[in-house]
Amino acid sequence: IGTGGMGVSQRKIASEVGAEILRQGGNAVDAAVATGLALAVVLPRAGNLGGGGFMLFYSKELKKTIAIDYREMAPLQASRDMFLDEKGNYDRRKAQFSLLSAGVPGTVAGLYYALNKYGTLSWGEVLDPAIKLAEEGFVVPHDLSSVLNNYKKRLTANKATAKAYYKANKETYSAGEVIKLPDLAWSLKELKKVGPDAFYKGKIAEMELNGGLITAKDLANYKVKERLPLQGTFKGYEIVSMPPSSSGGVHLIQMLNMLEPFSLKEMGFGSAKSIHLMSEVMKRAYADRSKYLGDTDFVSVPLKGLTDKEYAKALLKEISLKKVTPFKSISNGNPLPYESPDTTHFSVMDDEGNVVSNTYTLNFSYGSGIVIPGTGILMNNEMDDFSSKKGVPNAYGLVGYEANEIEAEKRPLSSMTPTIVFKNKEPYLILGSPGGSRIITTVLQVALNVLEHNMSVKQAVVSPRIHHQWLPDVLLMEEGFSPDTVTLLEEMGHTIRSSRTMGSVQAIIYKDKYFYGAADPRRPSSGAVAVNP
Numbered sequence: 001i002g003t004g005g006m007g008v009s010q011r012k013i014a015s016e017v018g019a020e021i022l023r024q025g026g027n028a029v030d031a032a033v034a035t036g037l038a039l040a041v042v043l044p045r046a047g048n049l050g051g052g053g054f055m056l057f058y059s060k061e062l063k064k065t066i067a068i069d070y071r072e073m074a075p076l077q078a079s080r081d082m083f084l085d086e087k088g089n090y091d092r093r094k095a096q097f098s099l100l101s102a103g104v105p106g107t108v109a110g111l112y113y114a115l116n117k118y119g120t121l122s123w124g125e126v127l128d129p130a131i132k133l134a135e136e137g138f139v140v141p142h143d144l145s146s147v148l149n150n151y152k153k154r155l156t157a158n159k160a161t162a163k164a165y166y167k168a169n170k171e172t173y174s175a176g177e178v179i180k181l182p183d184l185a186w187s188l189k190e191l192k193k194v195g196p197d198a199f200y201k202g203k204i205a206e207m208e209l210n211g212g213l214i215t216a217k218d219l220a221n222y223k224v225k226e227r228l229p230l231q232g233t234f235k236g237y238e239i240v241s242m243p244p245s246s247s248g249g250v251h252l253i254q255m256l257n258m259l260e261p262f263s264l265k266e267m268g269f270g271s272a273k274s275i276h277l278m279s280e281v282m283k284r285a286y287a288d289r290s291k292y293l294g295d296t297d298f299v300s301v302p303l304k305g306l307t308d309k310e311y312a313k314a315l316l317k318e319i320s321l322k323k324v325t326p327f328k329s330i331s332n333g334n335p336l337p338y339e340s341p342d343t344t345h346f347s348v349m350d351d352e353g354n355v356v357s358n359t360y361t362l363n364f365s366y367g368s369g370i371v372i373p374g375t376g377i378l379m380n381n382e383m384d385d386f387s388s389k390k391g392v393p394n395a396y397g398l399v400g401y402e403a404n405e406i407e408a409e410k411r412p413l414s415s416m417t418p419t420i421v422f423k424n425k426e427p428y429l430i431l432g433s434p435g436g437s438r439i440i441t442t443v444l445q446v447a448l449n450v451l452e453h454n455m456s457v458k459q460a461v462v463s464p465r466i467h468h469q470w471l472p473d474v475l476l477m478e479e480g481f482s483p484d485t486v487t488l489l490e491e492m493g494h495t496i497r498s499s500r501t502m503g504s505v506q507a508i509i510y511k512d513k514y515f516y517g518a519a520d521p522r523r524p525s526s527g528a529v530a531v532n533p
Helices: 012-023 028-042 092-097 107-118 123-136 142-150 152-156 159-165 182-194 203-208 216-220 248-259 272-292 309-316 436-451 457-462 483-491
Strands: 005-009 052-059 064-070 225-227 230-234 237-241 343-350 355-361 419-423 426-431 475-478 496-499 506-511 514-519 527-530
Touching: 005 012, 005 028, 005 506, 005 514, 012 028, 012 123, 012 343, 012 527, 028 052, 028 107, 028 123, 028 182, 028 343, 028 355, 052 107, 052 237, 052 419, 064 107, 107 123, 107 355, 123 182, 142 152, 152 159, 159 182, 182 203, 203 216, 230 248, 237 248, 248 272, 248 309, 248 419, 248 436, 272 436, 272 475, 272 483, 343 426, 343 506, 355 419, 355 426, 419 436, 426 436, 436 457, 457 506, 457 514, 483 496
Parallel strands: 475 496
Antiparallel strands: 005 343, 005 527, 052 064, 052 355, 064 225, 230 237, 237 419, 343 355, 419 426, 426 506, 506 514, 514 527
16 A cells, blocks of 8 residues: 555566656656566566567546557568468467567567657666666576476577576576576666667667577567557446457457446355356457457457447347356357457556556467577567467467468457556556456456455455356366355356466556555565555
């Protein structure tokens, strides 16, 4: 709890970096960029320089929200069938664990763009904390040690990755030991000295060109896109979220529209009735996602129709409150008459009322697992977020069609859902999450916990979650629900599978002149850090 601002991220040490920037007089964008750069050091599985993401920024001065799309782009040489073998089958290794799987990274360009246009501090000032963490090292938390150990075989297969994140004999760092990242420190210093051109045109760029499809022209041509955020309403609240190339905002608003006529509060949190309704709503949103969503610079997405409340009513007519609708009976809806895609999230709010909700990623934990030699930079494997073959699921089980097929310079579809909820036209709830295909439903449930069930931000974040994405036709449930609820759901026809954890929400509520921050305990070492005058 604080009165002077708040930073919440998946690593408390990075939240501290953002909070210190606020204490020094920086605004929410300054603090967010510093947090993102620090996470590139201390959360290597998701924080990144070699990936991309999305930022929502609400400017108190401008009284509007800006959506900054710094998602990776497909290289110029990318083609629709690049991940199919000679028999036309999807080649998983090539699509997920080779340099061919890397899209042109957008993080450096995106963070610089946000800072340069909406921040108040210099690029060097927000880079310095990350440089210090990489150069002087930081204490390895149990979570990092454990994950590096779990991924040792894959990560040490690449010489530069083994050199960066393991000891000389490929031994894993133990919790409590200090890890230093000198190559990454060099890259960060180059960025400070030269600016983003170091990454896209300079020394770092030259080192990136060591395989895969990315060329010097691809790097030089990378563009950040400023887009109009998607807006919806739910029971008097205004919902503002990310447009494509993220699918998150579209389907968050679509699902809230379908749920608005009901009182989930009266049904009861965790009741079989409320879980059944939410899962049926989720299935229909994900069915639409598979058909209609893609990069709007390349395909026409019926955004107005998908987020129209009348379309939501039409979909509700297909839902029974007493039994499951089999997935085969659910096809994509028709939103056209209503017309007139390991990740991490951080949230920041300053005492002026400026807000940043940012989600960025390498895709898998540690991306492709490949570090560019000499740079310490892990490369993404975001090309797998395209639909490599019509109807064939990607690594997250998501099915896609023509709208998300691979094309040069196209941005792969994402599920990232940075979101700001407004109450009486002022920012009220800021949230987002990692979690692959489960991001959208995770954000949905935490928002509902606050807006519908009147939970505190901490209770909303901690409470157990469910997920259904149409295909595969299973209802995932975290531990914490009543066995009686599970039995009732099975009697309604649900196929239930237990899930250890879903997402890692980093959220802030601003209420009665106080900032309340909640970092999700599902990911150890996360932390909310308050600023007090």
